[in-house]
Amino acid sequence: MASVLGCYGPMPFYCSENAIFNYKDLKSSKQIRWAEHSVYQGKTIKEFLGYSPLEVSFSLxxxxxxxxxxxxxxxLLEKLLDxxxxxxxxxxxxxxxxMAMDKFDVQHKFFGKGGACIVAEVSVSFSEVGNGLFDGLI
Structure with missing residues (x-):
């Protein structure tokens, strides 16, 4: 029985006795934004503006x-990007x-008979898109 470990839209990440398709090297980054206001003969005043979109990357x-x-x-991954x-x-x-997929980089690792790629690693980068269908629901 397959164990689903997550998904990106219709693409599941899973692990079972017969198949493994999982992410690795997961990274996420979140920042806040500030405006700086100069004050005559005083220290700069910072004003909180909000959050930058969450950025996530991993390898498949x-x-x-x-x-x-x-x-x-x-x-299939390319169709999701397109x-x-x-x-x-x-x-x-x-x-x-x-999340919107920003880019992916493919590294073809091993090739089988006839030159077909049998192992590839793909680095995928995403950025958060606000006001999504599920925002606030989960």
Whole structure:
């Protein structure tokens, strides 16, 4: 029985006896924004403006021997990027927000007979998009 570890929209991250498709090297970054107001002969005054969008990145391994071949998985990921829409990102059961995929970098690792890629690692970057469908619901 597969254990779902999270998802990005329709793409699940899972682990089972027959297949593994999971994220690694998960990084997230959140910042706040400030405006600075100069004061004549005084110290600068800072004013809180709000939060910058959450940024999340991780790596995915497409491995034919572990259930998801690069020639199948990478085009699916590319379709998600080409749609340029925000989708819910859930990692480890935690809702990260409505995220737009900013970019992905593919590193083709191993090749099989006929030159087909059988293992690839993909670095994926996301940024939060406010006012999403699920904002405030979860």
């Amino acid at each position: 391994r497409f491995d034919a021997s572990r259930g998801i071949a690069p020639m199948i998985g990478i085009p 749609q340029h829409i925000a989708l819910p990102l859930i990692v480890g059961g935690v809702y990260m927000g409505m």
